[in-house]
Amino acid sequence: MTAAFETALADFASVLEAGLAARLDTAPQSGEIARPARLVEAMRHAVLAGGKRLRPFLLVEVARLLNPGLTVAALMPAASAIECLHCYSLVHDDLPAMDDDALRRGRPTVHVAYDEATAILAGDALLTLAFDLLADPACHADPAVRAALVLDLARAGGLGGMVGGQMLDLAAEGRFGDGAAPNEADIRILQAMKTGALIRAATVMGARLGGATAEEIGRFSRFGDILGLAFQLADDLLDVTATESEMGKAVAKDAAHGKGTLVARLGISAVRSELDRLVAEATDLLAPWGARSETLAAAAHFVAERRR
Template sequence: MAARNLIPFEAALMARADQVEARLRALLDDRPLSGEIARPRRLLAAMRHGVLNGGKRLRPFLVLESAALLAPDHDEAPALTVAAALECVHCYSLIHDDLPAMDDDDLRRGQPTVHKAFDEATAILAGDGLLTLAFDTLADEALGLPADRRASLVLALARAAGSGGMVGGQMLDIEAETSAPDEAGIIRLQAMKTGALIRFACEAGAVLTGASASDRERLAEFGSAIGLAFQLADDLLDLTADAGTMGKATGKDAAAGKATLVALHGEAWARRQLSGLVEQAHALLEPYGEQAALLKAAAHFVAIRSN
């Protein structure tokens, strides 16, 4: 484990992304999931289009590195599958977020969004398919975890992704276009829409390794801090980056009149907040010493990323 922390962060991130990509390809192969019932080819192609399109795979990285931090000698196969399941949920949310009724985007990671490459109905079903595949994967005995840990992962992810988490945050985001929330409302929106899945990613490493409740809570708090940092950085990028760098349209928050902390307080304030959130995240990991180097680097990366 000590040697892993000597790997440059971006190299470690890319290596984890390659591992997750391979696991996602296996989950989205032509193999029937239930008996002999094959998945429709067009649906499967749309699901692949929405998932196998690159990306940093940050959330899976956090699952894998949180697990490695708490149990350096654990079997990584279950953690890799949990990481891939989480990425299915994240990608489902992007497919639906890009739809005309939501953000109406034509590009995602530099390629046509699923509803542009296929059609709106297929995009909706592809998102539905990815969401349910994630829970199928976590609940399956083939995951190789005890039943209580599988149940804990299913429950935690359902809450992070559902009406009290990401989906609820999406609803608040839509409402914010017509009734601007105050600062507390924006923080709540962002903690749900973006932060909930990132918090789950860090917490999942503790759950799947059977770590203590205190470790689970500490990593969840770390996830909350970097989740807020991620959204703050995203809002800054929407304001300052170009579409070519981002691989998607930019400037849409301002055009839609969305309330963000950057719009409320300005760029300089936002950058100071980012610095404070990174410090908070690092402080939460201090008890783990040098073993937490990659996760600390992840917090820094979230704040300074360029896309």
Template sequence: MNIDFHQRLASVASEIEDVLVTIFDVATDPPVPARLLNAMRYAALGGGKRLRPFLVVETANLLNGDSGAALRAGAAIEFVHVYSLAHDDLPAMDDDDLRRGKPTLHLAFDEATAILAGDTLQTLAFETLSDPATSTDPAMRAELVLLLARAAGGAGMAGGQMLDLEAEGRFSAEVELNAHAIRQLQAMKTGAILSCAVEMGATIGRANAQQYQALLSYGRALGAAFQIADDILDVESSSAELGKATGKDAGRGKGTLVGLWGLGKAKAELARLVDEAVHALALFGEEADILRAAAHFTAERRS
């Protein structure tokens, strides 16, 4: 299968941007307060690779799923992602000044507006998924809502962030994590949403049991690889390349496999996870090459 991954990633990102803009435009009737809507637009538009929506769209495409449903589901997962970034950047959390190469939301506006914008982006995600415009099948809409709610909640992204704060020693003495605990934290904090993106695409494509299990294995390996790659970038990349502050993990005592093992062993684990993700797609033949390319991109990206 002859593909240009970066061209396809950019094409899907552009399509998702259009859907996000359309959804924000609808949010003016009944009207959302202007400052709140402007903050939501600031957080969500004009930046990011849109990898999570890309995984929704391309997984659905692999199974000949409805492209319109996939784009709206991709927009919903992007709303959850950018809400999490807005809240993670707050002084009470990671206290970051830079995100996607521009001032973080609470600096561009203020802390209260950033909190409310994050809250509203989160609820907008579920409003989008439950809207009949996403799918005429109510069972599919309900399944998409359930998948995203589980991935974003206490046993997923939010719970993973809590474990991350505990590991920093926010509430007691700093906790020294072993490899198993770090993997669990990262599977919740980062991996759950990435895996969810693949599962949402599989749901839209009405995957059979064998296909769904293969895609689930792919999504979980990809999610684990993404976080290790992110931790490596925190050590090796510059703020200009990454679009956010770097070198902060070690100073905060964050639990990472890079910190536990060093770069060499962490990079070997990253390569193993990419291989695992690639081989999980054997069932689909060359039709899944775009998803295989996404796994390699996850490991090789510089931002």
């Protein structure tokens, strides 16, 4: 199933990338005045550089599990929105003031390929584009659904989610010199915010687009939480076990920056055991849909067992 899943993920990534490429051109949209060419180029460098496209894939798969009549094309605006927000976060995380990374997905990061000011603006523009896509009637005919999607993504990406998690991550490195080293509970909160919140948003937004009941939204919220934690645990494992060429970015960064991770706290064996438990729980959550949920079950295995 892993090979079949990776093929499905790659096929979806190609479709998503084509859609994103079409959105990121220099022709202004209705209501826009002009699109500076250098800014568009930097945004394209950030977004059209490959990547797993896992978050938008999860959104689409959850929506189509609940409503098989939905097409990928109909879900593309929301899928593109969550990928734009994710890519913005990578551009800003790579900046010298943040993680100071020179390599992303095997290519120079945006501030290296262009400059810091352009990278900041490219990130800002991608963040804004995410909400442009969700607010557009092309995303969903019902304004109430569009508003709910905007709120989901804003809460996941902002102060109490991804951005707040990045702030906690900087504090955990000792940047501000005013706090003790994080304990296990602190690390779990940090990771749930920085990594998990956006993955949970993907599954919840997919559930909304699929016409989910309140119970189903709760179920997919938990499913997203589990995948978010598993993704970060796997990432922490790869940081200590993988090579730079395998990852397409620098490795061994956590130890170099003094970051507390669950791998450092609990050890590799304990983290691998937790990953097994998380995959089992994720699979159990999909039980009501039986064999139709095979792709999402495979996603849980992929997240926990990935090698890059």
